[in-house]
Amino acid sequence: MRAHRNVDGGFWVAAVDPLAAEQALTGTIPVDRVRAAAVLSDGASRLVDRFGLVTWRQLLDLLDHDGPAELIRQVREAERSDPNGSRWTRGKIFDDATAIYGRIT
Template sequence: MEVTYVCQAASPARPNDDFVLATEDFVIVLDGATAPAGVDSGCVHDVPWLVARLAVNLAAALLTDPTAGLADVLRDGITATMADHGDTCDMENPDSPSSTVVILRRGRDAVDYAVLGDSAILIERGDGELIVAHDDRTAFLDDHSVAGVSRLRNTDEGFWIASNRPEAAARAIVGGVPRAEVKRAALVTDGVTRLVERYGRTWLDLLDRLDKHGPREVLADIRAEELATPPGTYRGKAHDDVTAVFCRF
């Protein structure tokens, strides 16, 4: 499996809350969530610390048992990261630092995947069928206020994300495709899915662009669209961290 990617902060003036960890057999993509100003997370660690620790713990679980189900890997990674907080942080705080998770693993017989939080994975079979695993539950919240998102985080009425609830792993989107049928794949954070959700591209357009021109050109597409969009057109950030990973089999 050949892996190419770009991972860039929304601005050089702030840290990148995205994180990528890639090997020839698996890829992990994380998109950390920065708490709004004034919200007490109950944690002494910042989001870059969280995504780095979570990535390491997920990778350790994948390497320890290469055949483990990805929901189990995700649960073990969250549990280990909670332990890494030690006694300095309140693991009961609903606003504890959190992250989306996307995992792609090439096994002996299958390419399997897990998606938790508002990121996506695209897998194309050799016959041209495109599988899209996109966790878009945050788009359907009945309350997008700071208090509303806090109330709905890691609940069945809202959305699930990797933070301080290991049971979130059971709510991930998981699946697999026979290895011989996989041609190419992509893992993207919501900084990239906006090309489809806001700017009129299709998932196949995105995959083709990654394949033919590479992740750097997709990043350029996103930044150009963001700059051309009038302020206030969409809810949320005008510019976001961007991670796009392309895998060729």
């Protein structure tokens, strides 16, 4: 994994190299269309982007209905179901998982 960290075609980790932030994907949306916002660590987003167990829409619905604690519970359940990383290859069995969600009214 080290050979793919913070290189073109790999993945970017700002904790290793703060210049990785320059690789962030950004965009804009009119503020009147924003109804909620989520901030997720890569450990919390595993349910979608590593495990493929839910879609991004389903993850946002989960956060809206059940909150961050339930998202993290489901991530941990998936991690525990594959302790050897045979179903989902990954660098570490349990990753940090942080999620923040807020509705904008």
